[in-house]
Amino acid sequence: MTVTISDIARSVGVSSATVSRVLNSPQIVKEETRIKVLRAMEEHGYIYNALAGGLTRNKTATIGLIIPTITNPIFAISTKGTQNVAKERGYSILLGSTEYSYDVEFDFVSLFYEKRVDGIIFMGAPGHIKSMEFLKKWKIPFVVTWEVLQEKDVNFVAFDNMQIARQVTDYLISLGHRRIAMIAGPPTGTTRAYQRLEGYRHALAAHDLPHNESLIVHKNYTVEDGKEAMSRLLRKKEIPTAVFCGNDILAFGAMAAVKEAGYIVGTDISVVGFDDLDISRVSDPQLTTVHIPAYRMGKMSGDLLISLIEEEVQQPQQYILDSSLVIRKSVGNPSLPRREAGEARIMEGGPGA
Amino acid sequence: MTVTISDIARSVGVSSATVSRVLNSPQIVKEETRIKVLRAMEEHGYIYNALAGGLTRNKTATIGLIIPTITNPIFAISTKGTQNVAKERGYSILLGSTEYSYDVEFDFVSLFYEKRVDGIIFMGAPGHIKSMEFLKKWKIPFVVTWEVLQEKDVNFVAFDNMQIARQVTDYLISLGHRRIAMIAGPPTGTTRAYQRLEGYRHALAAHDLPHNESLIVHKNYTVEDGKEAMSRLLRKKEIPTAVFCGNDILAFGAMAAVKEAGYIVGTDISVVGFDDLDISRVSDPQLTTVHIPAYRMGKMSGDLLISLIEEEVQQPQQYILDSSLVIRKSVGNPSLPRREAGEARIMEGGPGA
DNA sequence: TTGTACGCGTTATCAA
DNA sequence: TTGATAACGCGTACAA
Numbered sequence A, B: 001m002t003v004t005i006s007d008i009a010r011s012v013g014v015s016s017a018t019v020s021r022v023l024n025s026p027q028i029v030k031e032e033t034r035i036k037v038l039r040a041m042e043e044h045g046y047i048y049n050a051l052a053g054g055l056t057r058n059k060t061a062t063i064g065l066i067i068p069t070i071t072n073p074i075f076a077i078s079t080k081g082t083q084n085v086a087k088e089r090g091y092s093i094l095l096g097s098t099e100y101s102y103d104v105e106f107d108f109v110s111l112f113y114e115k116r117v118d119g120i121i122f123m124g125a126p127g128h129i130k131s132m133e134f135l136k137k138w139k140i141p142f143v144v145t146w147e148v149l150q151e152k153d154v155n156f157v158a159f160d161n162m163q164i165a166r167q168v169t170d171y172l173i174s175l176g177h178r179r180i181a182m183i184a185g186p187p188t189g190t191t192r193a194y195q196r197l198e199g200y201r202h203a204l205a206a207h208d209l210p211h212n213e214s215l216i217v218h219k220n221y222t223v224e225d226g227k228e229a230m231s232r233l234l235r236k237k238e239i240p241t242a243v244f245c246g247n248d249i250l251a252f253g254a255m256a257a258v259k260e261a262g263y264i265v266g267t268d269i270s271v272v273g274f275d276d277l278d279i280s281r282v283s284d285p286q287l288t289t290v291h292i293p294a295y296r297m298g299k300m301s302g303d304l305l306i307s308l309i310e311e312e313v314q315q316p317q318q319y320i321l322d323s324s325l326v327i328r329k330s331v332g333n334p335s336l337p338r339r340e341a342g343e344a345r346i347m348e349g350g351p352g353a
Numbered sequence C: 001t002t003g004t005a006c007g008c009g010t011t012a013t014c015a016a
Numbered sequence D: 001t002t003g004a005t006a007a008c009g010c011g012t013a014c015a016a
Helices: A005-012 A016-024 A031-044 A050-057 A073-088 A102-114 A129-137 A161-174 A191-206 A223-234 A248-260 A294-309 B005-012 B016-024 B031-044 B050-057 B073-088 B102-114 B129-137 B161-174 B191-206 B223-234 B248-260 B294-309
Strands: A062-067 A092-097 A119-123 A142-145 A155-159 A180-184 A216-218 A242-245 A270-272 A289-291 A318-321 A323-327 A345-349 B062-067 B092-097 B119-123 B142-145 B155-159 B180-184 B216-218 B242-245 B270-272 B289-291 B318-321 B323-327 B345-349
Touching (some): A005 A016, A016 A031, A062 A073, A062 A102, A062 A294, A092 A102, A102 A119, A142 A294, A155 A294, A161 A180, A161 A242, A161 A270, A161 A289, A161 A323, A223 A248, A242 A248, A248 A270, A294 A318, B016 B031, B062 B102, B073 B092, B073 B294, B092 B102, B155 B294, B161 B180, B161 B191, B161 B242, B161 B270, B161 B289, B180 B191, B180 B223, B242 B248
Parallel strands (some): A062 A092, A062 A119, A180 A242, A242 A270, B062 B092, B062 B119, B180 B216, B180 B242
Antiparallel strands (some): A092 B092, A289 A323
């Protein structure tokens, strides 16, 4: 049925060891035999069996990628970055999407280890305690992205969620906003969502603004969630003048709710997103949001993981990339005519890369 | 280092065969020994080696998923559907994104086969001739989604691209539009893009409308492409009154260009998308577009593939699902005030499931 | 109910 | 430069 190196060996009249050599170290086999072997492979349609190879080498050239959800394009962009380096360096990607469940996360970790991935990339810190224990116990190389960790011994490629969230809030305050709401992820969500919330709180505190928990709405991450959250905020006796959303998707929902209620986004109510999706440049109004280095994180983390696997590099490597607030049209001064800003301006943020 | 069934066997005082049995057919091993073995596994932290298992079983419980691009949410949604069934039925997913390159597609096919996936799902018909040959030669089970194929012997879960595109165009014509443009994918793109173009052409022809090639703009699939394509159309001496876009992303770009040029979407120029992304419900104006069963295709194709792998089903299975035009606010009569339609209406289309 | 022994397809060690 | 042969970790006849 399927042809093996032994078949090739027999047909050429050499040993299977020689056939294996033309695959792995062609230099050390005589050109004449090498050519004969190659030709035989061609003729018989030989296909390498990576399963068998992996078993002896103890190496599969595949990495596991664990992401929160595939349907948010921002994670897709990171995935693309990882996929690109992986392909370039000869690795395949096993994909696992947790839908924000830590149990599912750990399921993937152990499943991936059964399949003997050479390493794992996490978008967001592993949330299940068992995940980290497991990784360390089995010395599985892994890289975390999207979140700065305190541990000095874990590899990450991240940006500072708290710092940029604080910067966004500072910006809104500087425009005169005082009632600033936040539409965040689920209350028991990711640590990076928590960090963003903390950044928001710190900014308010630093400016002696009253901390009003009812201005914080916890939701999931769909457009519909954004709409509902915003509607709820608009039903309050005193509505906020600005809303900081946990991501762009929520912001789109929020903007829709603002319009439906008869307000004008950026004039009556300011909306800020987080992620800077491609489509956020053409929303109406164009969305002021936080640009994060999604593709670069994906690419760098893939590169780093493979370097760890191939032992080109010593642990730990920790990269903190820049993120930045991109000012467009969905934000204005409170209760003043909408700013007719020209070009989008960029405010740099985050420590240097 | 890593503990094997032999280690467990030795520690319990049974043979490795017995240990293997408690993993694969626990019923046939005496409860007492079974418990002892299980306990030993727990203690020693035994982890199954799927590589070795796969080698003997000739089965890996992983499937390959080949998609055009991960960054368009519509493919992500299909991926999610596949991922969900896969997880449920104990399979993992190797992901390959071709970025619309057929060479890359074939690379993934052969790479996946080296890794001995049990089957492959294609989003869109395999474009490289070698892909199909290869699959058939090695009798690799595979399922195609998103496109109806003529071959009677290939499994697919699809919808009728041509038929729905024709229906969209008919709809625009019925509103009075005569100069209808199409912003399509790359000229040498996918067959489904071609089918949509054909549907558009057929509709025009059926209504004796002049066929004007200059109203067809070929682009890639980014927001920016949509903007550029629309801008180009707006620079014509006679601009179109309606534009049918190859997907929602292009439509967002197109709408942005329309607004930038000072026209009103849905009043001056109608825009139709394709895909019905979540965010299309909250764009401004809300996008009239084609709803396609992305999640369902992903789920069904995963289910079908696994059924083929596990030989629960005989080839070939061919499903054609419904797609439908979702009428919202981005379309109106040509040169007439914008329709203030209430609820979105749905026009059913496509043969029954 | 359990053990023996071999095979899966490759790589790696050691000789030749 | 090449060949024998023993791993790698598991599944499975076949026998007991």
